Amino acid sequence: MKRDKEKLKKLYDTIGICCGVLVVLIGILSVVLAPKDPAGMVYAVAGAEHKGKAVAKQVETMSGVTVMHAADWEKDYPEIYASLMKNQENDEIEDYLKSYPQLITLYEPYGFSKAYGSARGHFYDVDDILETGRPHALAQCWTCKTPDFTNLVNETGPEAYQYDFEDVKELVDEGISCYSCHANTPGEITVTHTYVVEALGADWDKVSAADLACGQCHVEYFFYPGTGVTTLPRTDLETMHPDAILDYFNNQLVDENGLGFADYTNPRTGVRQIKVQHPEFETFLGEGTVHGGTYTCADCHMGTVADGKGGTYPNHYLTSPLENQGLIDAECSSCHADLVTQIHELQEKVDTRTTEISDLLVDLTETLAKAVERGEYTDEELDAIRALARDAQFYWDFVFVENSEGAHNSKLTEYCLDQAETLTNEALGMFKSI
Numbered sequence: 001m002k003r004d005k006e007k008l009k010k011l012y013d014t015i016g017i018c019c020g021v022l023v024v025l026i027g028i029l030s031v032v033l034a035p036k037d038p039a040g041m042v043y044a045v046a047g048a049e050h051k052g053k054a055v056a057k058q059v060e061t062m063s064g065v066t067v068m069h070a071a072d073w074e075k076d077y078p079e080i081y082a083s084l085m086k087n088q089e090n091d092e093i094e095d096y097l098k099s100y101p102q103l104i105t106l107y108e109p110y111g112f113s114k115a116y117g118s119a120r121g122h123f124y125d126v127d128d129i130l131e132t133g134r135p136h137a138l139a140q141c142w143t144c145k146t147p148d149f150t151n152l153v154n155e156t157g158p159e160a161y162q163y164d165f166e167d168v169k170e171l172v173d174e175g176i177s178c179y180s181c182h183a184n185t186p187g188e189i190t191v192t193h194t195y196v197v198e199a200l201g202a203d204w205d206k207v208s209a210a211d212l213a214c215g216q217c218h219v220e221y222f223f224y225p226g227t228g229v230t231t232l233p234r235t236d237l238e239t240m241h242p243d244a245i246l247d248y249f250n251n252q253l254v255d256e257n258g259l260g261f262a263d264y265t266n267p268r269t270g271v272r273q274i275k276v277q278h279p280e281f282e283t284f285l286g287e288g289t290v291h292g293g294t295y296t297c298a299d300c301h302m303g304t305v306a307d308g309k310g311g312t313y314p315n316h317y318l319t320s321p322l323e324n325q326g327l328i329d330a331e332c333s334s335c336h337a338d339l340v341t342q343i344h345e346l347q348e349k350v351d352t353r354t355t356e357i358s359d360l361l362v363d364l365t366e367t368l369a370k371a372v373e374r375g376e377y378t379d380e381e382l383d384a385i386r387a388l389a390r391d392a393q394f395y396w397d398f399v400f401v402e403n404s405e406g407a408h409n410s411k412l413t414e415y416c417l418d419q420a421e422t423l424t425n426e427a428l429g430m431f432k433s434i
Contacts, residue, residue, distance in 0.1 A: 090121030125175030199232035288411030392423035
């Protein structure tokens, strides 16, 4: 199964100072009274630390800065640094090609059909990209793997995406780290990937800084044809729905022959496929979300910890909220009698259905491959089936590669699986009706 701070600045004027003091007192009480987990850490309730609407800063490009790495901040922020280093404990990798052998067919001949492992702690980002069985020619593959490449793009421009992968490797010192979410300004969330700014447009201030910190990389992205620039297939919040993203790839980003964008083409079927990445941001904040407007990624996957000296600090050990009993007791239990069981049952259901649809897609792929080989249908008939197969796999992949297995947004997850199943069956039905 696939399981996987900002510092609030408030300027108080003379009239509002009493309200400000009251907010501080409530925040302190929430930390003191919140239950402890087995390790003794105390988690503040979400509302005491995150209001969910603080606006992130945007990185300054061509500014001449160099990356300050995590070790550079250890002396000033020892607890935060220690919690960040704790991510070394998340070191397990599931081989998806063994767990889900259908992927070898569905992703053929793309790199993910040759090597595909589950994500683990950000501490291992550099190790994972160097050890994967998927080849890397250009530096664009370093996107979201290291702040050193992020800063290289910010300081040299988009041409950095076309640099040689091995040349950039010599410049890399660490995986996702402090600069990735804060630039060199601790306590302030700064979006360091400029493609995020472009993808939100006028909706920039509608997304909380705590969500954008994670939403820089936990998104659906692609490398723009010709330039190789990491790009998000949307221009605002409305266009991040799966329907709109698919329309962008099918009808807006087209080549000189009028064909929609494709990450790869299956050599046996001729289907120009879209390989979805990890769209947690689009899913959590998408249509049907229950908690997207109430909690942030940081609320559920980080939390606030008592430092034992009367203060708190933002935990940087990233975990599933299902593994944070203190958070569940303090926050989730007010609505969920048994959150862990509830989510596990949902995830099991989603995983089962996702696997069933992947079997259908494999059937469609093999049937189409035989039809192409035998020359039984006209090009027009085959293209109609190919279009359905492309769209069906897109919707299926939108769920498969989204790491919550329905927990982030069960309604949107169900919608995508419904679309995938309907389109797959429609395509299979065409072999009988043509």
